[in-house]
Amino acid sequence: MESVTEREISTTAVAAMAKHAFDSEPCSVKKIFRDFYSTVFQVILKDGKNLILNIAPDDGIKAMRTEKGLFQSEVAAIKKISEFKYVPVSHTVFYDSSREIANREYFFVEMLEGTSLNKVNDRLPLSKLADLYTQVGIYAFKINSITGKFYGSLFDENKRFNSWGKAFYSMVDDALCDAADFNVPLPFEHDHFRRRVENERMLLDDVKAPSLLHNRLSIENVLVDTQNSEITGIVNCKRAIFGDALMEPVCGGLIDNENFVCSYNSGRPFNSSQWLRMSLYRIYSGIICSLELSRVPDIRLEKFAKEQLQKGICEYQKYKSMPF
Numbered sequence: 349m350e351s352v353t354e355r356e357i358s359t360t361a362v363a364a365m366a367k368h369a370f371d372s373e374p375c376s377v378k379k380i381f382r383d384f385y386s387t388v389f390q391v392i393l394k395d396g397k398n399l400i401l402n403i404a405p406d407d408g409i410k411a412m413r414t415e416k417g418l419f420q421s422e423v424a425a426i427k428k429i430s431e432f433k434y435v436p437v438s439h440t441v442f443y444d445s446s447r448e449i450a451n452r453e454y455f456f457v458e459m460l461e462g463t464s465l466n467k468v469n470d471r472l473p474l475s476k477l478a479d480l481y482t483q484v485g486i487y488a489f490k491i492n493s494i495t496g497k498f499y500g501s502l503f504d505e506n507k508r509f510n511s512w513g514k515a516f517y518s519m520v521d522d523a524l525c526d527a528a529d530f531n532v533p534l535p536f537e538h539d540h541f542r543r544r545v546e547n548e549r550m551l552l553d554d555v556k557a558p559s560l561l562h563n564r565l566s567i568e569n570v571l572v573d574t575q576n577s578e579i580t581g582i583v584n585c586k587r588a589i590f591g592d593a594l595m596e597p598v599c600g601g602l603i604d605n606e607n608f609v610c611s612y613n614s615g616r617p618f619n620s621s622q623w624l625r626m627s628l629y630r631i632y633s634g635i636i637c638s639l640e641l642s643r644v645p646d647i648r649l650e651k652f653a654k655e656q657l658q659k660g661i662c663e664y665q666k667y668k669s670m671p672f
Contacts (some may be wrong), residue, residue, distance in 0.1 A: 422455075
């Protein structure tokens with residue numbers, strides 16, 4: 349089923365983007381992926397360059413608050429991560445925000461070799477899987493070790509804050525406003541969750557360092573070489589922000605993976621205050637996934653969204669010792 353943010357993009361438009369970026373015609377154009385927001389093509393130029401082209405929706409699609417600036421965030425995150433050279437990310441080759449071609453924002457990145465981990469997750473030996481999840485934990489820790497001077501958006505100065513509590517409340521408020529505007533059902537009253545987040549402001553402000561977050565480091569966004577059991581790429585960081593590092597394992601759905609958590613947190617258990625913060629992040633993640641589902645149906649994402657909401661509420665009640 350097609351995403352409601354996707355309108356057909358002609359190969360002529362793709363060729364025009366390649367011509368504008370590289371002054372070269374593509375010899376091969378293949379649509380390989382589309383998600384709640386972008387359409388992705390593999391483009392091979394006549395000189396042999398193998399590239400991935402990400403194309404945003406046109407202006408005729410009403411954008412959610414939580415969708416604004418996603419390409420700007422991804423390009424900025426790729427730049428910051430690639431500067432450190434110890435995480436395998438695609439380098440941005442060309443970015444055009446002018447919307448002069450087909451009324452679209454777009455960017456090209458280098459093509460990375462590898463297979464998405466979710467495609468091989470059910471058929472790899474447990475020993476290989478354990479090694480791969482351990483590597484993902486190490487890379488997540490390295491990304492989160494990149495720090496900023498503010499909390500919040502990588503591109504929008506109006507969405508940057510001097511405390512994590514303020515930044516997270518703003519993120520939650522935007523997501524709940526989107527849920528209201530786009531009639532996305534949630535298992536609680538919107539203002540009820542706003543109050544819960546506001547009441548935990550002191551807990552959230554225990555976070556003292558703004559960490560760079562991929563913010564959707566899931567197995568769909570990890571490329572692997574199955575023969576050598578190596579991570580070959582970390583992709584799709586549209587939702588990158590500066591925030592609490594504990595959001596990383598939660599929003600990527602890896603908080604329950606023992607191998608990931610052991611390498612990510614150096615074998616240390618999380619304390620009750622950390623679990624309480626993570627319960628709020630689970631609920632937030634469930635809201636974001638529910639918003640994405642309103643754009644494009646996805647059975648796996650639907651299951652993940654429900655689990656995040658349910659587990660988040662249960663964990664909040666457990667570690668807060670009170671009803672949600």
